[in-house]
Amino acid sequence: MKNNGQIEIIWPEGKTGKAVAGESWLSAARKSGIAIPTGCLTGKCGACEIEVNGEVIRACISNVEKVGKEKIIVEFATDPYW
């Protein structure tokens, strides 16, 4: 099935969305109604860390990449209760 380069993203709490390769993670999250916490927006503080298919990345300086899987599973890397 053709999907026009869209990558399916599974967000925490069962939310789903789509993004295109090269799109920033913050933009992809916003489109899906997900608020990723941010701080410095320059890749230094770690407030925006998310887990993408088990790998921790800093969302403010990372883009969605096609990884050969059909779906990308995202978890928040930081404990929201600290």
Ligand code: FES
């Ligand atoms: S907001 Fe500080 S590392 Fe992303």
